[in-house]
Amino acid sequence: MAYQATRNRRIFVLFLLPVVAVLFLTTIYPMLYAGWLSFRNYDLAKPFIPRIFVGWANYAEILSSGTFLHALVTTLKLMAMTLSIQLVLGVGIALLVTQRLPGMGVARTLLLIPMMISPVIVGLVWLFLYFPELGYLNYFLSLVGLSGVGWITTTTWALWAIAIADIWQWTPFIMMGTAAALHSLSPEPYEAAMIDGNSRWDVFWRVTLPQLKPVLISLMFLRAIDAFKIYDIIFVLTKGGPGDSTEVLSMFIYRESFTFWRMGMGAAASFVSLAIITVLVTFFFKSLNRDRSALE
Amino acid sequence: MSSIALEKVVKRYGAFEIVHGIDLAIDKGEFVVLLGPSGCGKTTTLRMVAGLEDVSDGKLSIGGRVVNDVAPKDRGVAMVFQNYALYPHMTVRQNMEFALRPLKLAPGEVDRRVRETAAILGLDALLARKPSALSGGQRQRVAMGRAMVRTPEVFLFDEPLSNLDAKLRTQVRWEIGKLHKRLGTTILYVTHDQVEAMTLADKIVIMRDGHVEQVGSPEDVYTRPANTFVATFIGSPAMNLVPARLMGGKLQAEAFTLPLPDRFAGRTAEGQAVLIGTRPSDVTLTAADNPGALRATVEVTEYLGDDALLDLRVGLHEMIAQVPAANRPGNDASVHVTFNAAGLHLFDAATGGTLLS
Numbered sequence: 001m002a003y004q005a006t007r008n009r010r011i012f013v014l015f016l017l018p019v020v021a022v023l024f025l026t027t028i029y030p031m032l033y034a035g036w037l038s039f040r041n042y043d044l045a046k047p048f049i050p051r052i053f054v055g056w057a058n059y060a061e062i063l064s065s066g067t068f069l070h071a072l073v074t075t076l077k078l079m080a081m082t083l084s085i086q087l088v089l090g091v092g093i094a095l096l097v098t099q100r101l102p103g104m105g106v107a108r109t110l111l112l113i114p115m116m117i118s119p120v121i122v123g124l125v126w127l128f129l130y131f132p133e134l135g136y137l138n139y140f141l142s143l144v145g146l147s148g149v150g151w152i153t154t155t156t157w158a159l160w161a162i163a164i165a166d167i168w169q170w171t172p173f174i175m176m177g178t179a180a181a182l183h184s185l186s187p188e189p190y191e192a193a194m195i196d197g198n199s200r201w202d203v204f205w206r207v208t209l210p211q212l213k214p215v216l217i218s219l220m221f222l223r224a225i226d227a228f229k230i231y232d233i234i235f236v237l238t239k240g241g242p243g244d245s246t247e248v249l250s251m252f253i254y255r256e257s258f259t260f261w262r263m264g265m266g267a268a269a270s271f272v273s274l275a276i277i278t279v280l281v282t283f284f285f286k287s288l289n290r291d292r293s294a295l296e
Numbered sequence: 297m298s299s300i301a302l303e304k305v306v307k308r309y310g311a312f313e314i315v316h317g318i319d320l321a322i323d324k325g326e327f328v329v330l331l332g333p334s335g336c337g338k339t340t341t342l343r344m345v346a347g348l349e350d351v352s353d354g355k356l357s358i359g360g361r362v363v364n365d366v367a368p369k370d371r372g373v374a375m376v377f378q379n380y381a382l383y384p385h386m387t388v389r390q391n392m393e394f395a396l397r398p399l400k401l402a403p404g405e406v407d408r409r410v411r412e413t414a415a416i417l418g419l420d421a422l423l424a425r426k427p428s429a430l431s432g433g434q435r436q437r438v439a440m441g442r443a444m445v446r447t448p449e450v451f452l453f454d455e456p457l458s459n460l461d462a463k464l465r466t467q468v469r470w471e472i473g474k475l476h477k478r479l480g481t482t483i484l485y486v487t488h489d490q491v492e493a494m495t496l497a498d499k500i501v502i503m504r505d506g507h508v509e510q511v512g513s514p515e516d517v518y519t520r521p522a523n524t525f526v527a528t529f530i531g532s533p534a535m536n537l538v539p540a541r542l543m544g545g546k547l548q549a550e551a552f553t554l555p556l557p558d559r560f561a562g563r564t565a566e567g568q569a570v571l572i573g574t575r576p577s578d579v580t581l582t583a584a585d586n587p588g589a590l591r592a593t594v595e596v597t598e599y600l601g602d603d604a605l606l607d608l609r610v611g612l613h614e615m616i617a618q619v620p621a622a623n624r625p626g627n628d629a630s631v632h633v634t635f636n637a638a639g640l641h642l643f644d645a646a647t648g649g650t651l652l653s
């Protein structure tokens with residue numbers, strides 16, 4: 001018996017090994033290595049120089065550097081712009097496509113397309129639209145008598161250009177989640193409100209929205225994590241420019257690591273980002289739990 | 297002037313007609329119950345009155361005003377839904393307050409109404425709870441409270457008790473009855489439970505397949521059923537129906553002959569095919585030598601406590617008798633029965649309509 005149990009246990013571990021190995025190689029090892037790197041001075045341009053231990057120097061430099069803080073602020077700004085507009089648009093469109101109107105099923109499917117395209121392609125599509133001289137967007141604007149703007153070439157518009165592309169791509173995600181949640185709400189309270197004579201506005205604010213809140217928080221949370229890591233669209237459209245107007249955290253990390261070859265700095269910046277996301281997650285779960293208990 | 301009036305009201309879904317030209321007048325303050333088997337169109341009719349479904353054809357008036365094209369909120373009705381339809385994220389108090397919002401009352405008045413209603417329905421202690429923290433009976437009372445705070449002209453109830461257990465059902469039924477006496481509001485109430493209908497209604501409307509079969513007081517529909525459908529639908533166990541023919545002034549059934557009671561004189565034709573209806577309680581055991589005693593065999597005896605139900609075979613006919621349980625015969629016993637002539641019903645075999653109308 002004892003022999004059998006040990007044997008089974010060994011086989012059990014054996015079967016787990018490949019998964020553990022893959023996890024280790026792709027996630028745990030790089031993370032540990034990055035952690036190790038973040039305390040070293042490692043210049044990839046001079047790989048022969050020993051990787052000296054520098055303590056918290058990298059972190060200190062990052063947190064006191066104007067560029068990092070600027071990148072952090074730009075990231076949060078972009079996040080605020082995209083998330084708020086995606087929320088309003090996504091919920092609005094969801095309310096529209098869940099109406100029993102002809103063509104809504106088709107509309108709903110078509111609206112999901114942007115979400116299925118890889119962000120790099122989305123970036124390229126919008127690059128064509130934004131192109132200063134040849135871009136369609138300015139062409140269409142000229143048709144209605146508006147003078148075009150330098151979408152990706154001026155510091156005024158570049159961040160908005162990125163926000164618009166991101167909003168185009170990810171509003172459908174909010175729409176889809178919200179529409180699903182709307183379908184799961186029971187119809188009778190709405191009939192009751194109809195008989196009692198509550199205004200549509202009142203019903204939306206006081207019946208629909210409170211019931212959607214947990215779902216909306218989850219959707220916003222997923223979007224926030226993505227927005228925090230936004231990279232591909234910016235890389236294709238502006239590479240962080242003009243100037244540093246669209247340099248977000250991931251662009252900062254990329255530049256530190258692969259333009260200036262300062263791997264230690266890049267690793268430390270990654271860890272600071274990770275810390276910020278972790279705080280975000282904790283805060284989110286707290287608020288969601290509070291909300292759950294409020295619904296019960 | 298009637299409070300609610302339906303004239304030839306029809307409901308169609310596409311080409312499919314569900315409700316076939318219903319006529320119904322409900323007086324102010326009346327408690328009217330729509331009763332019928334599942335799928336007969338009760339809910340559909342009620343929802344048309346509420347304005348949640350369009351009227352396909354005919355005229356629907358509330359308080360003397362045609363409301364076919366009037367929005368639900370402007371009809372002066374309040375509805376209590378079968379599954380309560382409470383706002384799940386709101387407390388009991390908020391549920392009631394939300395129903396009052398469109399009336400734009402002063403905060404003091406809102407508070408007064410909520411507290412008054414809560415007191416009537418015994419919800420005082422529950423005002424701060426969410427629906428998920430309430431029992432079924434409590435939710436039911438909240439749903440009623442939400443309808444009551446608005447002090448509407450008409451209450452609409454759709455099977456409000458069907459989700460409750462037997463004991464709670466009796467209790468809440470009682471409360472609804474008391475409430476009606478107290479408020480005197482017109483009530484249109486849908487159910488497929490005849491006990492609810494008999495105990496609550498001033499007037500019962502019996503429906504089948506989108507038609508009204510009979511309208512009358514509980515006593516009317518029980519003692520003077522208009523046709524065999526009503527006769528067998530109301531009363532439990534169901535009325536016995538035995539086919540017979542009128543021959544020489546007597547009712548000639550396969551296995552027995554009965555004298556025609558006087559009240560049917562002149563209402564029948566010689567040779568007419570009829571159905572003899574007797575309530576199980578009108579089938580009584582008797583001594584063999586009594587005049588008119590019929591031989592019967594007891595197939596099964598069902599003991600109910602005070603009473604027993606006997607599944608009888610009288611010749612070819614099967615029927616049920618409800619007798620005192622004390623000296624009930626056993627299975628397969630051979631007995632003699634007689635029918636209480638005063639409780640005899642006759643229906644035309646072809647149309648099913650009563651011969652007394």
Ligand SMILES: Nc1ncnc2c1ncn2[C@@H]1O[C@H](COP(=O)(O)OP(=O)(O)OP(=O)(O)O)[C@@H](O)[C@H]1O
Pocket residue numbers: 309312314332333334335336337338339340341488
């Ligand atoms: N939207 C609809 N489209 C087509 N037919 C419908 C629709 N709604 C209801 N019906 C049909 O109308 C008939 C009456 O339905 P209704 O809900 O009024 O029955 P009911 O008398 O309330 O029955 P129950 O006691 O089971 O609640 C049913 O046969 C039902 O299938």
Ligand SMILES: [Mg+2]
Pocket residue numbers: 338339340455
């Ligand atoms: Mg129904």
